[in-house]
Amino acid sequence: MLHLMAETHFDEWIARHYATLWPELFDPAFIEPTLEFLTELAGTGAALEFGVGTGRVALPLSRRGIPVHGIELSKPMLTQFRSQGGASDIGVTLGDFATTTVDGTFNLVYLLRNTITNLTSQDEQVECFENAARHLQPGGAFVIENFVPELRRLPPGETTHVFTATPTHVGVAEYDVVNQIEVSRHWWVVEGELKTFSSPHRYVWPAELDLMARLAGMALWERWSGWQREPFTSDSRSHVSVWKKVA
Ligand SMILES: C[S@@+](CC[C@H](N)C(=O)[O-])C[C@H]1O[C@@H](n2cnc3c(N)ncnc32)[C@H](O)[C@@H]1O
Known part of the structure; x- marks a missing residue:
């Protein structure tokens, strides 16, 4: 498999201004349904975030009592993450989420805000699904929030x-x-x-993601246009998709 070196464009300036540049992501009216959705899927188990960034979602999820671990490639994003209260409750591994493994098995692996597309080759995206499946227990869920091209x-x-x-x-x-x-x-x-x-x-279109999931031993469970389970239609500009690891 062709392996390109993963890179992140989330430098020190972007990391410092992340919440200023994308304020809509920090709106409680947006974050709360995200947390509800993820909490339900994590159940009584642990969650792993690919591309945890500054902990926008990992921190409040952890505050809800869910054990959370994160994988992240950008050191400046991790510096911002660690400057916040509650960060020490979350284990973080510096690395590429397509290939980096961490200890433990999880009920939930999640990848938010178009971050799957930061992997710029099909091979890397396929590897990412395989890596998600590797960390999930049977029946566990992989969630992706992504834009429709x-x-x-x-x-x-x-x-x-x-x-x-x-x-x-x-x-x-x-x-x-x-x-x-x-x-x-x-x-x-x-x-x-x-x-x-x-x-x-x-x-990447949802259908290609479904095929990647199938290659990794997962099957589509649900697909919505948003975190409040709004229907996914031909006009939807983004989707929240859940695949489950086949038992
Ligand atoms: C759009 S931000 C999302 C951050 C966080 N998940 C959130 O929802 O606020 C994408 C994050 O993924 C990280 N990232 C991109 N490619 C990565 C890779 N291959 N491995 C690990 N992290 C990566 C970036 O450095 C950045 O922090």
Whole structure:
């Protein structure tokens, strides 16, 4: 299997400004249903977060009494994580979640906010599913929150699409449909300064994820468009999918 070196674009500046750049992710009205959903699946067992970041979800999940472990590649994100109360209750392993293993078995492995697409090859995404299955006990759940590729928004012959445009944030997606890569380009005005950031993503449809799950010995359990189990339809722009490890 071709193995590319995983990399993260979450540098020191992004880590420090994570909550400022994506404030909607920290809205309690968004986080609470996420926690409810994950808590239910963890049951009385432990949870493993791939790409735990600053602990936006891992910390409150742990506060609910669920043993949580995280895998993360970015040292600056982990520095932010460790600066918060409750971080010492969560074990964290520095590494690539496609390949890094940790001790123990889990009822739940979860991967939020399009982070599966940070793995920019199909091989790495397949490995990630295999790694999730490796850590789950039979019947355990793997949850992914991911965007639906927005190719239907591209007029014929065009490769870019503006996904946000506010006075302080412009975001443009550039699609390379031959290589199944989308590059997200951001321009933010933060504290009066212009900051640019781009990251490559391997966009992936739900059906391809289902096949990866099957390769790893898991089967689709449920798919919604959001954490409150809103129906997933042809207009849904993102999905929350749950696969369970076949007993
Ligand atoms: C969009 S952030 C999400 C962080 C956190 N899960 C949340 O929901 O707020 C993606 C995180 O995944 C990490 N990451 C990306 N690729 C990774 C990889 N291959 N292995 C481990 N962590 C990775 C990034 O460094 C970043 O912290």
